[in-house]
Amino acid sequence: MSCEKLQSYDVIVGNEVFTLSGALCELIASRRALIVTTPTVDRLYGQRLRRCITDSGVDATVEVMSLTEHDKQMDTVLEICAAAHSRGLARHGLLVAFGGGVCCDLVTVASSLFRRGIPYSCVPTTLVGQVDAGIGLKGAINFANQKNYLGCFAPPKGVLVDPTLLISLPLLELQSGIAEILKMAIIRDETLFAKVADHGAQLIASRFNDAEGTGPEIIARSIELMLSELAPNCYEDRTLLRLVDFGHTFSPKLEELSGYHLRHGLAVALDISLSTAIAMELTLIPQATGELIFETIDSFGLPTYSPLFEPRDLQHAAEVTANHRAGALNLVVPTAIGSGTFISRLDELTPTLITAAIKRLSDRQEFSSVQGGVKEFAAQAPSFSGAR
Ligand SMILES: NC(=O)c1ccc[n+]([C@@H]2O[C@H](COP(=O)([O-])OP(=O)(O)OC[C@H]3O[C@@H](n4cnc5c(N)ncnc54)[C@H](O)[C@@H]3O)[C@@H](O)[C@H]2O)c1
Numbered sequence: 572m573s574c575e576k577l578q579s580y581d582v583i584v585g586n587e588v589f590t591l592s593g594a595l596c597e598l599i600a601s602r603r604a605l606i607v608t609t610p611t612v613d614r615l616y617g618q619r620l621r622r623c624i625t626d627s628g629v630d631a632t633v634e635v636m637s638l639t640e641h642d643k644q645m646d647t648v649l650e651i652c653a654a655a656h657s658r659g660l661a662r663h664g665l666l667v668a669f670g671g672g673v674c675c676d677l678v679t680v681a682s683s684l685f686r687r688g689i690p691y692s693c694v695p696t697t698l699v700g701q702v703d704a705g706i707g708l709k710g711a712i713n714f715a716n717q718k719n720y721l722g723c724f725a726p727p728k729g730v731l732v733d734p735t736l737l738i739s740l741p742l743l744e745l746q747s748g749i750a751e752i753l754k755m756a757i758i759r760d761e762t763l764f765a766k767v768a769d770h771g772a773q774l775i776a777s778r779f780n781d782a783e784g785t786g787p788e789i790i791a792r793s794i795e796l797m798l799s800e801l802a803p804n805c806y807e808d809r810t811l812l813r814l815v816d817f818g819h820t821f822s823p824k825l826e827e828l829s830g831y832h833l834r835h836g837l838a839v840a841l842d843i844s845l846s847t848a849i850a851m852e853l854t855l856i857p858q859a860t861g862e863l864i865f866e867t868i869d870s871f872g873l874p875t876y877s878p879l880f881e882p883r884d885l886q887h888a889a890e891v892t893a894n895h896r897a898g899a900l901n902l903v904v905p906t907a908i909g910s911g912t913f914i915s916r917l918d919e920l921t922p923t924l925i926t927a928a929i930k931r932l933s934d935r936q937e938f939s940s941v942q943g944g945v946k947e948f949a950a951q952a953p954s955f956s957g958a959r
Pocket of ligand 1: 609611612615638639640643670671672673674676696697698699700703704705707708709710711719736737738739740741744747835836
């Protein structure tokens with residue numbers, strides 16, 4: 572799979588990044604590398620990583636840093652740059668992100684600044700990272716209380732996706748990643764949607780590492796779809812009509828309002844639900860198809876409604892997004908499983924429409940709780956209070 576513009580890069584999906592020692596060490600090759608990771612990932616995989624470095628003899632060191640959503644700021648970018656400086660990385664050096672989406676975003680920004688830009692690679696260790704954050708060429712930090720406000724477009728030198736790294740992933744993080752897969756499936760691929768919906772229990776139980784290989788297959792297909800969406804418009808300078816923005820119009824605001832306690836994928840699931848409810852209100856999608864989307868989201872224990880759904884906040888989110896998209900709202904809404912359309916004008920999203928969509932989701936939520944809750948996974952669903 573590749574994504575081409577000024578620079579093409581490969582996304583390699585395969586098991587055992589370390590035992591391959593190949594893949595990772597081939598990326599590093601004769602460069603001096605700094606591998607940036609987090610305490611959790613270091614605890615889980617640091618020993619294997621260091622053994623791989625020693626065995627292969629590449630010139631790489633590991634830097635362990637706290638990289639949470641709250642650390643997604645300039646100070647942390649500068650810390651990464653300082654570590655790269657101490658390590659003596661030059662223009663041909665390499666920064667490697669070995670962690671979740673936050674790690675990938677921060678390393679991408681640091682690499683674009685350090686010595687005016689040095690190569691970087693991602694080895695994403697979360698499902699969100701493997702199907703989304705670590706795949707594209709955007710890096711960002713939060714700024715002025717806005718999500719991903721500062722950042723860059725910088726293509727990686729390569730991306731290694733090893734689904735076996737997901738075996739240690741907590742349920743909440745799996746759910747978060749599934750939301751990003753559902754995003755692609757709903758808007759682009761009916762077959763992928765059916766596969767994800769049909770294999771839900773197996774995917775969760777096996778952490779995407781089932782014996783049949785369905786998990787890795789779903790990850791690979793999701794990446795393929797993502798790259799096919801990104802490739803013709805890598806720098807978002809050809810069009811601002813992007814299907815991959817499905818689930819990403821209201822979600823940044825929801826994350827901000829939650830004080831960044833709401834996981835990225837859960838915010839995306841809420842945005843997908845709201846966008847679907849809006850499509851249902853406008854009869855852009857058959858009611859039964861909209862319900863199928865809600866039920867599938869439920870089946871993974873993901874939320875379809877949140878107390879953060881305040882019409883004024885959502886209207887504000889739409890305005891901020893439209894400002895970002897050169898004045899056009901370009902809200903992506905599904906029209907069927909596997910396809911979508913855009914609500915382009917901001918004035919089409921009236922307060923009455925937002926209120927009706929919220930009511931649809933809140934009524935549904937009330938009905939589900941009266942019925943005794945949604946399916947199997949809901950019992951393990953995270954309880955998110957929506958507190959500001
Ligand atoms: N640049 C992009 O295009 C893009 C796309 C999507 C999301 N993002 C960004 O990605 C971020 C979300 O990424 P995320 O969900 O990966 O969050 P994250 O990076 O915070 O990781 C989530 C949690 O998983 C833990 N973890 C990581 N790997 C693990 C493993 N293998 N086993 C066990 N635990 C592990 C981490 O310690 C962390 O607690 C958000 O900031 C979002 O804005 C960026």
